[in-house]
Amino acid sequence: MDSHQLYLTSWLKKRFKNKWIKAVVILLASVCLFIVGLYISIYLGLFGELPSKKDLSSIKQEQATQLLDQHERLIGKYYIYDRQPVAFEDFPQHLINALVATEDSRFYKHDGIDNMSLIRVFVKNLIFQDKSAGGGSTITLQLAKNLYGREDYMLFSMLINKFKESIIAKRLEAIYIKEEILTLYLNTVPFSDNTYGIESASLKFFNKSAKELSITEAATLVGTLKANTYFNPRTHAERSKKRRNVVLHQMVNNGYLSKDSLNFYTTQDLKLDYHSFNHDLGIAPYFREEVKQQLEAILDSIKTPEGKFYNLYKDGLVVHTTLDVTMQSMAEAAMKEHLTKLQSDFEASYGNNSPWNLSSEVLKSAITNLPIVKQYKEQGLTDAQLMDSLRIKRPVALFDWNDNIIRNVSILDSLKHYLKFLNIGMLSIEPSTGAVRTYIGGIDYRYFKYDHISQSERQVGSTFKPFVYTAAIEDGLKPCTYFALDKITYTDYDDWTPTNSGNAEQDPYINYTLEKALSNSVNTISVKVLNEVGIAKVLEQAKKLGISKELPNEPSLALGTAEINLGELTGAYASYVNKSRAVKPYYITKIEDKYGNVIASFEPKVSRKEAYSQYTRQVMLEMMKSTVDRGTASRLRNTYGLTNAIAGKTGTTQNNKDGWFVGLTPNLVTVTWVGNDNHSVGFKTTRMGQGANSALPIFAKFYQKLNRSDEFSAITKAKFENASEDVLKDLDCKPTKRDGFIKRLFKKRNKQKKFN
Known part of the structure; x- marks a missing residue:
């Protein structure tokens, strides 16, 4: 042993005689042993089994089923988690740059764990309690958290979860290249409004695919990752804009964006084109619900290659439908324009003697039929007690054509409110196939779940x-x-x-x-x-x-x-422009799995036999053309100025309960019904309730919108064949x-x- 070693040994012996130094050393050694032991126990699975490299190499994430229109435009989704994966090639480079610059600037330099960041966090966060130091988390660590979540381990939850994530992150880096990790991350990370993955977020907030995101749009979405509720661009626009600008500055600091362009991007307004895919909101909610019902029945008979049944909410199916989103939006706009005014006229026509008046027999009957009233009676409440219960007020969101409102109302108030509303059923189909182009089952799915196309039968x-x-x-x-x-x-x-x-x-x-x-x-x-x-x-x-x-x-x-279903009525009328053959409205053309394989396809259901002769068909068509040109539907010409080739028929039922209009054009058949959900409530006058006044204007306004778009020339400019x-x-x-x-x-x- 040389002199230096002897000196060091002597120095250590002297220092260890000091009990405080000895205690600190023992404490540090114990902490190190504890941490090492904890890490080993986590690695061995004592705190829950960790995914192996084999498990990680075949990651399966729950994916939303997409519903597409006839031109493959997204209508809606069915999901538990709103997630819609895309490939790395579909990510614009400025999106990747914004993510790396903001979330993990050393992403391309580490192997899943950024040791320098962890040391910084340990010193600042754990020792000095500096919460602004961040979490030292890499994109790979965040991916591990996104994939497997976190569990509550009481006192050491953060440490245990961090260790688990670090092990998973190391394994991910060993299996996947950096581009694949970025792809997994962007497809799983949670964004605002319960949205998972960049594609779903891009479609929801900007109504475009992720590959179409601009620099500012990409920066906005990346900015929400820090706190997706706090920086939600829909609910906190100004806050989100400031966070977006932080992301843009980070892009400059990391060399992804020039300083000269910074002022240009940071001064841009935050512009959203928000589209909710919540089932109660968005385009064609009644159609989406009807398709969902059909899909659940269809998928009960189809199995995956592994022999399991497909899950509508998790397996990332792609459902191709017959609907046309643009036509649907036009139909919904026409419905709102007409019914807003008709509803006002309808209420005014009754004055103080309305069916929703408290003294009305209609309202009294509606009260008796309420499920809650039946429960109260079973509980033995007297009539007075029952009515007192129905008058208890609470904050409730109420439907209104001008603006949905929240008011303090009772069950009785709510019943009176909804008893007055007119409702609608409107269906447009391609007559040669029965393909559904527009579908309106009611005025607002949030408040009126009953579908007047698939569920209702009314006098025609x-x-x-x-x-x-x-x-x-x-x-x-x-x-x-x-x-x-x-x-x-x-x-x-x-x-x-x-x-x-x-x-x-x-x-x-x-x-x-x-x-x-x-x-x-x-x-x-x-x-x-x-x-x-x-x-x-x-x-x-x-x-x-x-x-x-x-x-x-x-x-x-x-x-x-006779009370007939609106869908059957539409299919029957299609025969007059489909060589005397009736059709059955159909909704789904094909279903694909998430890999693009067709697992089911569907053909039009057109009657093989003529329902009547071609002579009869031509005679009837000429008669119904006269209905539009000179008869009960002539306001299509003289009020709404439509010059299209149109045949049609109006309809009004007993006591003005139902208003109907059937519009026939060579390539589109549309049936519209308007009335009250309560069969006891009708229009006050025939002048108001007749189909020509209550239902026809929706068709007219719909066709006015179609006429203004060259996209639908095949429909609007089509001519009937000569008789x-x-x-x-x-x-x-x-x-x-x-x-x-x-x-x-x-x-x-x-x-x-x-x-x-």
Whole structure:
């Protein structure tokens, strides 16, 4: 042993005789042993099994199912975590630069653990309690946390979780190259509004794919990673802008952005194009819900290559649908424009004697049918106690056309509020296939879950009359057959006497052709036509048109007292512009797995058989063109100025409960219904409630918007085929004629007869 070693040994012996130094050394050694022991125990899995390199090499993240329209534009998603992965090649370089500059400037220099940063954190954060020192976390460490989360270990949670993440980070760096780690990170990191991954965040906040993000947009999203709620650009715009500018400065400091451009970018306004994919919000919520119901049934019969069933919310499926997002937005805008005014007129027409008035029998009945009322009665509450309970107020978000509001209201207030609203069902399909292009099941899915397309059946009123006339012409009745306007009492049906609205029946000696009668929706003649052809043949014709429901076997069928699903009605009407073949509306064209493999595909459901002859179809189409040009739907021309090739039919039901309009164009069939969810509440007047006033304007405004876009020229500029010479010849007659003197002399007024 040389002199230096002897000196050191002597020095240590002297120092260890000092009990304080000895205690500190023992303490430090104990801490080191504890940390080493803790690390080894974590590594061995005593605090939970760590993912192996094999596990990490096949990372499977839950992914949202995407719903695309016919042009592959995103409509919505089904998810537990809103995550939508993309490849590294789809990340713009300025996005990568912003991320690295802000979150981990030494990312390309370390192997998952940045020891220099950890030392800084240990000294500043743990020893000096400087919370501004940061966490010393690398992108790889953050990825480990994003993938596997953190658990609560009480006193040493932070240390244990950090050790676990460091082990996982080391393994990740050993398996993946830096680009792959960045890809995994950007596809899993949580952004604001419960959004996971850069693609989902980009679509939500800027309505564009991540590859299209500008420098300022990329910096905005990267800036939210520090605290995605605190820097949420939707709720804290100014705060988010300041954070964005910090990111831009970091890009300059790390050489990713020139100093000269900094002022240009930092002075730009924060502009969002926010699109929520929350199921209750966004475009076509009723359509998305209907597709979800169909998907759940479809996926019950399809298995993955591993033999497992697909999970709609986790497996990253891509569902291609028939909807057209642009058309859908136009339809929704048209609906809002019209119903906002119609709702105001509807409420004003009732004044103080409305069905939602507290003294109204309608409201009293609605109260009785409330589930909470039934519960209260089972609990033995008296009527007085029950009403007191219904009057307890609480803050509630209420629907309103002008602006949704939060008010202190009771259950009773809420019931009265919602009882007054008119609702809608609107469906547009491609007639040759049944492909659904627009779908509005109600006015606002957040507050009105009931879908008036898939769930509802309402009386269809005069929209059923074309089916009666179709059966009659198919049975041989000539289009120029004349029927008198006069009323008839059918004695075998409780002396039922159908009447006409307006002034049409003032002259009982006037006779109309079928075309005139249908285009003016004359009730008395429709019943007479039904009587002529027979109810049985009309019922059979309806079945051929795809109407599956058993319809009433009685004369009132001619006036549309049958309740029919809107989707079936639309598919039946499509036959008039689809070579006499009915269709079934369909929604999904194909489903792909997350790798792009088609796991299911669907074809249009078009009837193989003609429901009636081509002669009948052309006659009916000419009649319904007259409805638009000269009949009950003529306001399409003279009020809304539409010059498109359009045929159609209006409809109004008993006591003005339902307003309908069917619009036929060569390449699009649209059916619109407007009414109250409560069957007891109708329009105050026929003038307001008739289909021409309540439902037709939505179609008109929708087509006005289509006409302004060259994108839809194939629809708006399409022309009907020319009717055959035989059809034109058979329709070539005077629309009306008056009985001669002798016939008038001997004609009985208010005739009575039995129905055939």
